[in-house]
Amino acid sequence: MGDPLRLGLIGFGNVGSGVVKALEENRELLAARCPRPLELRRIADIDLERRRPVTVDPKLLTTDAESVVRDPEIDVIIELIGGIEPARTLVETALAEGKSVVTANKAMLASHGPELLALAAEKGVRLLFEAAVGGGIPVVRALCESLAANKIERIQGILNGTSNYILSQMIYEEMSYEEALAEAQTLGYAEPDPTADVEGIDAANKIAILASLAFGFDIRYSDVYRVGISKLTRQDHKIAATEQYVIKPLATAEITEPGAVGISVQPAVVSISSPLATVGDVMNGIIIEGFPVGVVFLVGPGAGPEPTASAVLGDLMALSLLESDRAAPRPFLEIPVGKRPRITAECDCDGYWIRVFHRGGPDALAEIVCVLTEEHVPILKCIEEEREGDESGVSRVVVVLTDTALWEDIRCVVRRLGEAEWLEPDTSVLVMPRFD
Numbered sequence: 001m002g003d004p005l006r007l008g009l010i011g012f013g014n015v016g017s018g019v020v021k022a023l024e025e026n027r028e029l030l031a032a033r034c035p036r037p038l039e040l041r042r043i044a045d046i047d048l049e050r051r052r053p054v055t056v057d058p059k060l061l062t063t064d065a066e067s068v069v070r071d072p073e074i075d076v077i078i079e080l081i082g083g084i085e086p087a088r089t090l091v092e093t094a095l096a097e098g099k100s101v102v103t104a105n106k107a108m109l110a111s112h113g114p115e116l117l118a119l120a121a122e123k124g125v126r127l128l129f130e131a132a133v134g135g136g137i138p139v140v141r142a143l144c145e146s147l148a149a150n151k152i153e154r155i156q157g158i159l160n161g162t163s164n165y166i167l168s169q170m171i172y173e174e175m176s177y178e179e180a181l182a183e184a185q186t187l188g189y190a191e192p193d194p195t196a197d198v199e200g201i202d203a204a205n206k207i208a209i210l211a212s213l214a215f216g217f218d219i220r221y222s223d224v225y226r227v228g229i230s231k232l233t234r235q236d237h238k239i240a241a242t243e244q245y246v247i248k249p250l251a252t253a254e255i256t257e258p259g260a261v262g263i264s265v266q267p268a269v270v271s272i273s274s275p276l277a278t279v280g281d282v283m284n285g286i287i288i289e290g291f292p293v294g295v296v297f298l299v300g301p302g303a304g305p306e307p308t309a310s311a312v313l314g315d316l317m318a319l320s321l322l323e324s325d326r327a328a329p330r331p332f333l334e335i336p337v338g339k340r341p342r343i344t345a346e347c348d349c350d351g352y353w354i355r356v357f358h359r360g361g362p363d364a365l366a367e368i369v370c371v372l373t374e375e376h377v378p379i380l381k382c383i384e385e386e387r388e389g390d391e392s393g394v395s396r397v398v399v400v401l402t403d404t405a406l407w408e409d410i411r412c413v414v415r416r417l418g419e420a421e422w423l424e425p426d427t428s429v430l431v432m433p434r435f436d
C-alpha cells in the first residue's frame with residue numbers, strides 16, 4: 001500500500017457532508033481499491049456551528065480555507081464551496097502550490113476552467129471535475145476517456161434536475177409553475193433564490209463545460225444562449241400533450257459547421273417517443289452523438305449529496321491511482337485557452353413552437369400567420385384556444401408549430417410579434433429537437 005493521499009476539503013455543506021459520509025461508509029471498499037489510501041486530514045467551512053448529518057473529529061475543522069490549500073501536509077484539495085469566488089482563487093492557489101484539485105464547481109469551470117486546467121498542466125497536477133456535470137452520471141470521464149476516439153457532433157440533454165422536477169410536476173401533477181417551484185423548494189431541490197436553476201444558468205454552465213471538452217474549443221458560460229422555464233404555463237403543457245410532446249429543459253451543443261458551435265439552454269417540446277421524454281423527476285439525461293460510436297444515452301441522478309459524492313470519490317480514486325507508482329497518462333482531452341469557435345444559438349431541429357397570447361379578435365391568427373409567411377417560416381400547424389385563467393375571456397393563446405426554419409428568421413418573427421400592440425409581450429419560442 002502506498003503513502004496516504006492526504007485530503008483537504010473546503011466547503012462542508014450538503015455535498016461536503018455527503019462526501020465525508022461516503023468516505024466513511026465505503027471505507028473498506030475504498031481501501032481495497034485505492035493504491036494510495038484516501039485520508040481526510042482537514043475540513044474548512046465558514047460555518048462550523050451548523051448541524052450536519054455526519055460527525056467529524058473537531059480537530060480537522062477550521063474556518064481558514066486558505067490555510068488548507070497552502071498546507072504542505074495536504075496533497076489534494078476537494079473544492080465544494082461552489083460559486084466563482086472565493087472558490088476560484090482558492091483552487092488557483094492550490095494548483096499553484098502543486099496540489100491536485102477535485103471540484104464540483106460548474107460556475108467556476110464554465111467561466112475560468114481553461115485557465116485553471118492550463119495552470120494544472122503547467123504544475124504537473126490534475127484538476128478533476130466529474131461532479132460538476134450530471135451529478136452521479138459519469139459523463140465527463142465518458143467524454144474524456146471512453147469516447148475520446150470519437151468526433152463528437154452533438155450533446156443534448158436535461159442537465160438541471162430542479163427545472164426537470166418543476167416541469168414534470170406541472171405535466172403530471174397538474175401544478176402551476178408557482179406550486180411546483182414551492183414544492184421543489186420544500187424538498188430541498190431548489191434554493192430559496194431559484195434563479196440559477198429555473199433561468200438556465202446552472203445548465204448553461206454545465207453545457208459550456210461539456211461542449212469545451214467534446215469539441216476542443218474554449219467555450220464559456222457567456223457563450224450560451226439561455227432561456228429559463230419560469231414563463232411556461234400549465235396550458236403550454238396541455239397543448240404539448242395533445243400534440244404528443246412534453247416540455248423539457250433542454251441544453252444543446254453541436255457543431256453546426258466546421259469551426260462553429262451552436263449552444264443553448266431553453267425549454268423544448270420533446271416528442272414523447274424521444275428517450276429524453278422518459279427522464280422525469282429530478283433526473284438528468286444526456287445524449288451524445290459522435291463518430292464512430294453513434295448515439296449514447298446516459299441517464300441518472302443529476303443532483304444531491306450522494307450522487308455528487310459518488311462522482312467526487314471516483315475522481316479521488318483516479319488521483320489515488322494517478323499519483324501512485326502505477327500512474328496513468330494525462331487525460332486525452334484538453335480545453336485550449338483562447339481557441340474560440342464561432343458561436344450561435346442555432347441547433348439542428350425539426351422546427352419551432354411559437355406561443356403567443358393575443359387580444360386581437362378574429363383576425364389575429366391570420367395576422368400572426370402573415371408575419372411568419374413574410375419571414376419565410378414554414379408553418380405546420382396553428383392551434384388557438386381561450387387563454388386559461390383569463391377572467392375577461394378576451395385573451396387567447398396561439399401556438400404555431402413550424403417546420404425547420406432559419407434561427408435568424410425565427411428571431412425576426414419574434415421581434416415583429418413583439419412590436420404588435422394586440423399581442424402580450426411574453427412570446428415563447430420552444431425548439432423542437434431532432435432525435436435520430
Ligand code: HSE
Pocket residue numbers: 159160161162163189197202302303304
Ligand atoms: N441545482 C442543480 C440541479 C444541481 O438542480 O440540477 C447542482 O448542479
